[in-house]
Amino acid sequence: MTIRNAHPKTALKLGAALLLAGALTLSGCAKKAPAELPPPPAPTTAVETPAPATVSGPTPGSQADFVASMMGQDTIYFDTDRYNIDNADAAALTAQAQWLMKYPGKKATIEGHADERGTREYNLALGERRATAAKNYLVSLGLDAGRLTTVSYGKERPVALGSDEASWAKNRRAVTVTID
Template structure:
């Protein structure tokens, strides 16, 4: 009798636990938006893209890429110091940013695939902050500059050779507006 009662209690407990794990019906989602090619705002999308009718909009990412010597600063192995080549690149970026004081930027720090995820995230952060500090020293307000580290998660070059590693040790400047 006790074994039947125990079996009944265990069966009931199992049924209750199983009912708690049952999948709930998902909420009804609205349909995906349909792109008709028309917008209600005639100026929507013009400033950030930089390309309007074949013309580059001043202050856009396209204008930035056209005006600076590069949007990418490269670093040596396990390094985050700003060398002479990086200074030249960042100086052109600072000049462009001085012309457009309302443009905000994000500096992305990257590392090659060697090292742990945590180490590469920290190294990418130091690289992005080194570029940010250099631009701030050149008169660009630090409040206009945000940084993010991707570590080894977004390589510019795929491969496990020194040429690929060299391209992946970088800080990339991207306009936010």
């Protein structure tokens, strides 16, 4: 006889009996309290954990790191109408090459600049010769030429405004800028 075919009162009794049997079965599985409780945890002393070290300064390998490492040697300066590398320029370019060799995945652009005197075309050509001279020197120190590009801004991006020798001297330059 199944519960479905049984009389409603019988089905109710069978259902109640099944429910009671299930409850008794489950109550037998209940955990009993242990005879003795474990001891409480021992008091802990506060241990000071050092704070994680914070990196101060620029990210290694970044343009900011390059500029900070060069301490002003990211730029070389030229005499009027010149693009030759002198001893001071050679020292700056050597420092640049050492930094670039430390980061072999880094590329750089060398920007050539001129002062305001002369025509736009002349200054663009002079800026290109200055950037190329710096690039060639870096390549002679062992850098892969494929990592270096040049661009000339001529007299279009002066760092010093003024029509005097001090301003012109600051604008006759080649600047190395690292790129990703």
